[in-house]
Amino acid sequence: MALQNGHSKKSLDIAVVGGGLVGSLEALYLARRGHRVQLYEYREDIRKTPQVRGRSINLALSVRGRRALKDVGLEQHIIKEHGIPMIGRRIHRLDGSTYVIPYDARTNQCIYSVGRNYLNASLLKESDNYENVKTYFNHKLVEANLQNGTMTFLKMDTNEKVSVKADLIIGADGAFSAVRKCMMKQPLFDYTQKYIEHGYLELCIPADENGSFQMPANYLHIWPRGNFMMIALPNQDCSWTVTLFMPFTSFQSIDTEDKLLAFFETYFPDSITLIGKKKLIQDFFGGSPSPLVYVKCRPYHVEDKALLIGDAAHAVVPFYGQGMNAGFEDCTILNHLFQKNNDNLVKILSEFSDARWRDTFEICDLALYNYIEMRDLVTRPSYRIRKTMDDFLYWLLPDFWVPLYNSVTFTTMPYSECAKNRQWQDKVLMYILTVLGISALVGVSFLYN
Ligand SMILES: Cc1cc2nc3c(=O)[nH]c(=O)nc-3n(C[C@H](O)[C@H](O)[C@H](O)COP(=O)(O)OP(=O)(O)OC[C@H]3O[C@@H](n4cnc5c(N)ncnc54)[C@H](O)[C@@H]3O)c2cc1C
Known part of the structure; x- marks a missing residue:
């Protein structure tokens, strides 16, 4: 078992509910800090079952997700062995002809198409290497008392109920989270679906x-x-x-x-x-x-006892290709807070809630916007003109002018800052266009006088 540098001296019993993409990654981060992790997953072990139709088969992995995979030592394996680079959008016109809109004409950064099952299986396989991770498949959370850390699971194969207790419950159980349902009983818990x-x-x-x-x-x-x-x-x-x-x-x-x-x-x-x-x-x-559903809620924690991450905390529509990436980023941020606060759960959980909600609310809104861009705006001349201006300014001033898509996809800038950046960029461009427009009008009027 390899523990990361500066790992915790005080090992906690942490139950991660949901062994999907985010839960299985979080189990790895926690194991590397030396905590005892129990990972509970409702379904069978996906490594033993065929791909289920209906859930997206492949996903776009970008920088935020890659950073997390790097932290747990899997980035190169996933990208080199499996990822297929995608360097831009290839648009199909009605007549069947196509044209390309590169994601990053300046440095050719790309996103990677990865198989959901492959990625999930790789994370689970990696967690098998840690003695301090125990994975329980066919375990569905049916009840939890978040204040005292108790949970009841239904074993799907035998119909038995099992009771478990943990120092911390992490709900990584997806958009329809059972942990979140328990959290909804808390006063001052805001929730929109x-x-x-x-x-x-x-x-x-x-x-x-x-x-x-x-x-x-x-x-x-x-x-x-x-x-x-x-x-x-x-x-x-x-x-x-x-x-x-x-x-x-x-x-x-x-x-x-x-x-x-x-x-x-x-x-x-x-x-x-x-x-x-x-x-x-x-x-x-x-x-x-x-x-397609989106969920916004806050806070993400109950005292020092329970926390939501991934889709359980912030399900977004898939049009920015950021749902999993944002969930992976949750794990990175959480890991940083574990290090910073020396595993003090009171501080870690409240800081996570405070730090994260603005960014996840923002990516939720950006993802809704991106559906309109992808299905409609990309075909319009105004989009092409804006993209050309953005690309030019990005080429000219790479540290100053990062276009919205690039900041969301190819940087780890907080999502809310990406949106704020776009707002001032809009204002600057509007100002430049107005000045150019007025200058042109003045020029034309001089010519005719
Ligand atoms: C069509 C589509 C395309 C997408 N494309 C992208 C993309 O390109 N890039 C990207 O970043 N994101 C994409 N996403 C979003 C991405 O799929 C999700 O953000 C990601 O799966 C969230 O991971 P998660 O682990 O939080 O939740 P999930 O993947 O939903 O995993 C939750 C796990 O919890 C388990 N579970 C549920 N209830 C219980 C319970 N009561 N007890 C125990 N276990 C339970 C489930 O069985 C599941 O394994 C896409 C989504 C869709 C629908």
């Missing part, structure tokens, strides 16, 4: 007959169509996970094979041969659209 009117359905572009990618691999492909869109991220086996986002009412209106084919011929004609008609029909009618 909202479903957007759009859902998503996953389709697949298979590899070609030679086992190669059917489209240029190093891009996030987007078919922006105004009120809806389709995107595709590359997989290791040269297939593409294609996700169609659109209003539920539009999904419902496509209720026959003919309507489906007519819809695709109208809006995504180039994708039909890539997916294949038969497979398109099979996948579309074989699944049902999933909802």
Whole structure:
């Protein structure tokens, strides 16, 4: 068992509820500090079960997530062995032609497409190397008393109930968190949950007959169509996970094979041969659209006893590719607070709540905005002009002018500062354009006088 430098002298019993991406990473951080970790996961061990359809198959990993993986010694493995770099958006027009909008024309930074299951399995596998992590699969949290650290789990395979106690309960149990439900009984706990009117359905572009990618691999492909869109991220086996986002009412209106084919011929004609008609029909009618929810709540803790992280604390819609990255960043911040406060839970938990909520509320709003950018704005000349100006200024003044997407995706600047940056950049550009406009008017009036 490898413990990180300066690890805690006082080992705590910490229960992490939820062995998804964020919970399994948090277990590793805590184990490296020398704490005794019990990781409880509702589902079976994903390393032993086939991929379940419905949840995104691959995800975009960016700098915040990479930093966390680096801390636990997995970044190079995940990126080198598995990640597929995506250097920009590849936009598909209605006529099937495409063009590229690079993410970072200045330094060619990229995001990585990684398999959800692979990443989760790698984190779980790594935690097997630590004697101080015990993982319990098929354990569903059904009840908890957060003040005294007691929990009841239902064992899904035997239907037995087991009671457990811990010094600290960390809820990493996703957007519909059971730990958060217990927290909602606390006075002064604020909570908002909202479903957007759009859902998503996953389709697949298979590899070609030679086992190669059917489209240029190093891009996030987007078919922006105004009120809806389709995107595709590359997989290791040269297939593409294609996700169609659109209003539920539009999904419902496509209720026959003919309507489906007519819809695709109208809006995504180039994708039909890539997916294949038969497979398109099979996948579309074989699944049902999933909802998209966001959650804002605060504070994230109860005294020195319980804490929410990841989607349990802040589920966001997926359009900025930041849900997992933000959850991983929670773990990094928490680790820093453990070090800074020498494992004093009272300070750690309250500082985490105070420090984090503005940033997670912000990424929630930015993700909602980015849906509009991806499905609609990217096709507009105003977006292209703004992007060109941003890229130029970023090239000219790299430390001063970091465009919004780049600050969110390629830096660890707090999300709320990324948004504030954008606001002053908007003002500066508006000022420059106004001055240029007035100068042009004055120039023209001199010419004609
Ligand atoms: C379509 C889509 C695309 C996405 N793309 C991206 C992307 O490109 N980049 C990105 O950063 N993010 C993306 N996300 C967001 C990302 O999936 C989530 O932010 C991330 O999965 C959150 O991890 P988590 O561990 O907090 O929650 P989850 O992944 O939901 O894991 C929670 C775990 O807790 C377990 N659990 C639940 N209830 C209980 C209970 N009562 N007892 C015990 N265990 C329990 C669950 O079984 C699960 O394993 C996307 C999301 C969607 C829907």
